[in-house]
């Protein structure tokens with residue numbers, strides 16, 4: 001059957017899905033509860049589509065959290081005949097990601113559009129737990145995002161922070177408000193582009209700037225990507241190809257640009273110390289003795305995923321942290337005192353200062369807890385298993401509601417309050433004890449085998465940006481208070497992006 005391509009408003013798509021599914025799908029698939037098996041509690045569902053409507057709402061992590069408060073930390077839902085289990089407490093996360101870690105080490109297979117550079121067969125993030133994924137993960141944690149390579153690329157980020165700082169000083173002179181998310185995206189995008197391929201995104205330089213546009217466009221497609229991954233395969237069976245045209249267009253544009261830069265890299269090989277991520281990956285690709293033979297498409301997919309995973313997340317955390325600091329002057333004052341006493345006012349904060357600023361780290365951790373950028377994580381069960389006394393069947397999509405876990409009143413005192421002090425090690429507690437206690441209740445970077453390999457870089461970006469903004473400037477917002485209303489689905493965002501005006505409190509010509 002010829003594939004039908006649909007790319008209009010989500011609402012109409014869901015209506016269409018509902019109608020089509022009534023006439024077609026229910027004839028072929030019906031959800032039956034296996035006999036003698038205890039499934040997790042399930043709230044009432046709609047005919048045919050089941051609980052699909054719950055995922056349509058913006059802030060679905062909040063509605064799922066409310067359902068969990070009523071039905072318990074494990075929920076059994078379904079979208080058509082696709083079973084979905086929602087996990088909402090630290091102890092259940094511990095069961096899923098530690099006790100049954102291997103069983104949940106894969107995500108829902110994303111190869112709805114096999115050719116696409118994101119969610120395609122060559123992707124790392126969507127790859128099942130297997131030989132390819134393990135090879136790439138090792139490469140990421142050793143050669144691409146490991147301590148040594150972060151150290152080697154430190155100067156790149158310091159250059160970009162210099163530009164960021166100059167923009168803030170300029171805004172201060174002009175008494176203009178700063179759009180924090182926008183400036184932060186420039187900082188992270190430029191840094192990642194330089195680390196990956198030795199090009200900045202700013203200025204008239206075509207390719208890197210195009211990449212930034214494509215990253216923004218893809219981030220805007222995230223909800224559609226999740227829908228396509230969840231129900232796309234099922235709908236393909238009846239000839240419906242969700243969002244294919246839109247995804248493939250973006251993927252082809254990424255492909256074109258990255259291919260051009262790959263060729264440039266091949267034609268101009270660099271010396272060891274000057275190598276960027278692209279050089280390293282090309283070298284691995286050409287290595288006949290490598291444990292796994294990666295292809296050009298593997299390289300392209302991984303790079304797209306690094307552009308996507310590494311930019312928006314840190315920008316969102318920085319924006320939320322600054323909003324909370326402006327709304328809590330006493331916390332801002334304490335943080336500033338720490339920076340002034342450790343770094344002083346005669347030089348600007350640097351990456352090497354970050355380990356000596358525990359309160360700054362606590363502020364970032366608390367921003368990641370209260371406003372986690374990824375409120376929902378998805379995994380897939382490779383085999384049937386028992387979790388918390390309930391059965392989870394093979395091939396079930398498991399959604400971990402990180403938002404609910406990190407605001408669970410059973411694990412966190414006053415969970416909705418912004419209190420960085422909770423991350424300062426109390427004198428009577430050792431660091432280990434503290435880590436143990438937080439365990440699976442604190443998962444802004446996920447956990448287990450599929451945890452984020454870029455967490456150290458994420459802490460560096462946010463630490464440098466927040467440190468620079470707090471050390472160098474006083475901040476004011478219209479009305480005196482920031483509106484911290486949330487929006488977003490796959491990525492938690494500020495409904496009213498932060499606009500705040502800087503007043504310099506440090507000499508712009510300070511060293512370095």
Ligand code: HEM
Pocket residue numbers: 124125126145192305306307309310311313314317373374377378443444445446447448449450451452453454455457458459462
């Ligand atoms: C504050 C910043 C960041 C946050 C909050 C964040 C959060 C996350 C989360 C929640 C996951 C899913 C983990 C899971 O399923 O258990 C993830 C995965 C991932 N992140 Fe990050 N991330 C950040 C920064 C970065 C950076 C800077 C990079 C790289 C440049 C990166 C690359 C990735 C990749 C490649 C994955 C997929 C891992 C896999 O499937 O094995 N992230 N991140």
